[in-house]
Amino acid sequence: MNLEDWYRQDRLPHIYCAGCGNGTVLNCTLRAVQELGFRQEETTFISGIGCSSRASGYTSSDSLHTTHGRALAFATGVKLVKPHQHVIVFTGDGDCSAIGGNHFIHACRRNIDLTVVCINNNIYGMTGGQGSPCTPYGAITTTTPYGMHEQPFDLCKLAEAAGANYVARWTSYHVKELTEAIRSGLEVPGLSFIEVMTQCPTSFGSKNKMRLATQMIDMFRENAVLKVKADRDTAAGKPLEPGKFIVGEFVRRHNPPLGVEESK
Amino acid sequence: MKTEIRFSGLGGQGIITAAVILGRAAALYSKKHVVQTQSYGPEARGGASASAVIISDDPVYYPNVTNPSVYVIMSQEAYNKYGNNAPEDALMLLDPGFVTSRPVCRCFEVPATSEAKSQLGKTVFANVIMLGALLEATGIVTYDALEHAVLDSVPKGTETNNKRALAIGQELVRSQL
Amino acid sequence: MKLVINDHRCKGCNMCTKVCPYGIFQEGARPGARGYIIPVLDHPERCTNCRLQKFYGRQLCGMCQTTCPDQAISWIDEQPFEPHKVVIEY
Amino acid sequence: MTEKTDFLNGNVACAEGAIAAGCRFFAGYPITPSTEIAERMAARLPKIGGTFVQMEDELASVAAIIGGSWAGARTMTATSGPGFSLMMENIGYAAMTETPIVIINVQRGGPSTGQPTKAAQGDMLQCRYGSHGDYSIIALSPSSVQEMFDLTVRAFNLADRFRTPVFLMADETIGHMREKVSLHSDVEIIPRRELKEGELPCAPDENGVPGFGTFGNGHNIHITGLTHSENGYPSTDSAEVHEQLIRRQVGKIEDFRNEIADxxxxxxxxxxxxxxxxxxxxxxxxxxxxxxxxxxxxxxxxxxxxxxxxxxxxxxxxxxxxxxxxxxxxxxxxxxxxxxxxxxxxxxxxxxxxxxxxxxxxxxxxxxxxxxxxxxx
Incomplete structure (x- = not known):
């Protein structure tokens, strides 16, 4: 199947704002799926509610656009009934870690064979830019007009601690690495969690001195620290500078997964 | 003909199991109409336990016991709650090891727990001893029906001891007739 | 192969201007079909993928296409070479 | 065909009815007085090629059975009042996406934690109107252990025929009392109608019910809880599409109320x-x-x-x-x-x-x- 066939061409152009990174993440996900040679009828995309979750509406295969935060629970049902189905979940930072936080940690604990692509744009985009559990400390949003005064989640550490078999983080700037990570996630049995730091110029950037999508991409390029370098720095006693974040593959392990068809 | 039987005692004595076995014997092996109900929840485990069986020749619609004619009582607390109100024409089987009061109605003292311990080595057979006693005292089902129901309900390997328990119960009542 | 930007899909975010290693995409000034300012292409024949995709039988670089959030960038076959239409300029 | 007469409580009979009806996926969360249903399913399903999963809460339980239903299985969950309240969100989703699921509610005294071990019928309006928006559902009410078996089978058939959530509104009395019950495997099964080639995924047939596009069968359909047109794609701005969709979804049940009646x-x-x-x-x-x-x-x-x-x-x-x-x-x-x-x-x-x-x-x-x-x- 060609890459273009994985898009619902009759639904494009999509509803995302100009410069929104969701489209980029969609590209990387579909490219990974295409490279692996999956067939349409054996692939299912599931998503919750939010900008990120509209992605499932643009993929050309069976797709389930569900309720806020519950995508992983729906996906659990699909996967347990049809274990040979490749189930990919699109979720966002609010969807996954606020309203869906409990489903998220339990899906990781069960280590169910799903691939979760979490588009983390640090904000609730669909409702117009409210603070999320992943809004950085000090950032301005419509519900944190004086700066976010709570600490954000580190979703990758959460997924790792909860038991996911594969955990990685990239940004919408690192498209090659992201595609590779989603590919790995699809190949590793058990729950694969790929967090993608993504720009939301409309709601997040405009309030935080990054009106242009390209400015946000520059920010990702400058602040993303490769895991190997971060590890080296840590060993040398150098802490991560404020505002920087680590990208790379954090976990790849083979704990017993759920929802994998036993080989006959 | 409709008989209402009230089982009561402490959680862990097998009160509910006894009622289920009797219900099973009547429903499946005696072609009677039966409804079995029970107290449910934490009280069924630690504290008081109660269960009831209605056995009738006609369909039983209303499932709750209103006027039991047979009481099986295995604790003083249960006696205070249910046994005190037993009418004169009722029949009561009680375990004298746990119950010190005595009713106004006809009563058999069935030391089921101590007999289970001394003759079968384990107190878990007390409820089946009680069923044997109940069978002998009332004849509400046939022996075969009750034995069938007991063997349906108990773990494998305990069949012999359970049959002995039935016989012990029958004998305990027979000696008082 | 020829590099093209789909006027109907492009929303003018200029992400392609950031990621193309050859600097082919330049911020534009002309509005496209939906009114967004579409980037312009500067000597697109420098694109590796344009030149070598057919030769290698697979997509090369492709950074612009993978990054483009609006699925607006693609490569299309060029018109076949038609010698009789060549206008010789003196 | 196997047939067996047994002396069981209503909850166990319900689980056996579900299995006889072909239910092969159960997702649930423990709650008194419905727990015996989950326990029975946990013991039985793995032995007959089915799957039992204990979810993290009731929201997830309904989500999982909706997912399982789209993957092609007959699916069920069981709960009581407090859990039922949590389920309302995804019950609305099932109504909007026309997903056949069966939910058992062994009712207890409420509101809130109320009387966990006592019978009540306080959720009868909640099951009809509990989720937001206009929709319709089917609810059955058993009054004996035998009906716990028979009506559970019926619930699955109605769910598939009308593509709707179906509730078995039992109560603690029926769930926990034991009676003689006849269990049999040759129950009537009315399967859901699979989407035909070329048919739009949300276009109704003469009964107002669309064909079901089971995931994995190559239908390539998009299912969403947003207002959607007949091709399944979101269409949230059109008053006409919304009115048509909601009237059809309510009508497909309400217009048949006296046919469904029992x-x-x-x-x-x-x-x-x-x-x-x-x-x-x-x-x-x-x-x-x-x-x-x-x-x-x-x-x-x-x-x-x-x-x-x-x-x-x-x-x-x-x-x-x-x-x-x-x-x-x-x-x-x-x-x-x-x-x-x-x-x-x-x-x-x-x-x-x-x-x-x-x-x-x-x-x-x-x-x-x-x-x-x-x-x-």
Whole structure:
């Protein structure tokens, strides 16, 4: 199947704002799926509610656009009934870690064979830019007009601690690495969690001195620290500078997964 | 003909199991109409336990016991709650090891727990001893029906001891007739 | 192969201007079909993928296409070479 | 075919009914007094090629069975009041996406934690109207252990036929009492209609029900809880699309209310008529066994959609006496369809109405003139 066939061409152009990174993440996900040679009828995309979750509406295969935060629970049902189905979940930072936080940690604990692509744009985009559990400390949003005064989640550490078999983080700037990570996630049995730091110029950037999508991409390029370098720095006693974040593959392990068809 | 039987005692004595076995014997092996109900929840485990069986020749619609004619009582607390109100024409089987009061109605003292311990080595057979006693005292089902129901309900390997328990119960009542 | 930007899909975010290693995409000034300012292409024949995709039988670089959030960038076959239409300029 | 007569409680009979109906996926969360259903499914499903999963909460339980349903299985969950409240969000989703699922609610006293081990019928309106927006569902009400088996099978068939969530609104009395029950595997199965080639995923057939595009069968469909047009794609701005969709989804059930109906009508010529469903039906029957020919009785085996035409069977009716283990939830529904005086007989606290109490209510009924009268027991 060609890459273009994985898009619902009759639904494009999509509803995302100009410069929104969701489209980029969609590209990387579909490219990974295409490279692996999956067939349409054996692939299912599931998503919750939010900008990120509209992605499932643009993929050309069976797709389930569900309720806020519950995508992983729906996906659990699909996967347990049809274990040979490749189930990919699109979720966002609010969807996954606020309203869906409990489903998220339990899906990781069960280590169910799903691939979760979490588009983390640090904000609730669909409702117009409210603070999320992943809004950085000090950032301005419509519900944190004086700066976010709570600490954000580190979703990758959460997924790792909860038991996911594969955990990685990239940004919408690192498209090659992201595609590779989603590919790995699809190949590793058990729950694969790929967090993608993504720009939301409309709601997040405009309030935080990054009106242009390209400015946000520059920010990702400058602040993303490769895991190997971060590890080296840590060993040398150098802490991560404020505002920087680590990208790379954090976990790849083979704990017993759920929802994998036993080989006959 | 409709008989209402009230089982009561402490959680862990097998009160509910006894009622289920009797219900099973009547429903499946005696072609009677039966409804079995029970107290449910934490009280069924630690504290008081109660269960009831209605056995009738006609369909039983209303499932709750209103006027039991047979009481099986295995604790003083249960006696205070249910046994005190037993009418004169009722029949009561009680375990004298746990119950010190005595009713106004006809009563058999069935030391089921101590007999289970001394003759079968384990107190878990007390409820089946009680069923044997109940069978002998009332004849509400046939022996075969009750034995069938007991063997349906108990773990494998305990069949012999359970049959002995039935016989012990029958004998305990027979000696008082 | 020829590099093209789909006027109907492009929303003018200029992400392609950031990621193309050859600097082919330049911020534009002309509005496209939906009114967004579409980037312009500067000597697109420098694109590796344009030149070598057919030769290698697979997509090369492709950074612009993978990054483009609006699925607006693609490569299309060029018109076949038609010698009789060549206008010789003196 | 296997057939077996057993002495079981209602919850276990319900689980066996689900298995007989072909249910092979159960997702649930423990809650008194429904837990025996989950326990039985956990023990039985792995042995017959099914899957049991204990989810993190009831929200997830319904989500998982909806997912399982789209993957092609007959799926079910079981709960009681507090869990039922949590399920409402995804019940609305199932209604909007027309997903066949079966939800067992073994009702207990509420609101909130209430009386976990006592019977009630307080969720009858919640099951009909609990989620937001306009939609319709089907709800059955068993009054015996045998009906826990039979109506569970029926629930699956109705869910697939009408593509809707179907509720089995049992209560603690029926869930926990034991009776003789006939279990058999050759139950009638009415499967869901698979989407045909070239048919739009949300376009209705002559019954108003679209074909079901099972995931993995190559239909390439998009299912969303957003207002969607017949091709399944979101269409949230069009008033016309929304109205058409909602009217069809409600109509596909409400237009068939008297076809779906399953009632028992006894003594239709009587003047004083009991209307009951679930456990109180047992008390009414007990009373009628004691004094036959005195009263009429309408037993509702399917409560929602309300079978309004069944009221017309009682041509001499002077009053309808409605005993419920709530403050008159279905009585108010009956009121919508009749001008005959209604006597509500509520009973709270977990105990069932006694035959004597119903007899008293029937005496009161002989004197009422107001449209609605409540008998305080």
């Amino acid at each position: 009632v028992d009508i006894v003594n239709p010529d009587a003047e004083y008529i009991f209307i009951s469903y679930g456990a109180p039906t047992r008390t009414v029957r007990q009373l009628m066994a004691d004094v036959p020919e005195t009263y009429g009785h309408l037993n509702l085996r399917i409560v929602w959609p309300f079978p309004d035409e069944s009221l017309l069977a009682f041509k001499n009716a002077k009053a309808f006496i409605i005993p419920e283990m709530n403050l008159g939830q279905i009585a108010k529904e009956v009121r919508q369809y009749t001008n005959i005086p209604i006597v509500i007989v509520p009973k709270l606290g977990g105990a069932l109405h006694t035959p004597a109490e119903l007899k008293k209510a029937a005496e009161v009924a002989k004197t009422v003139t107001k449209p609605m009268t409540e008998v305080r027991l």
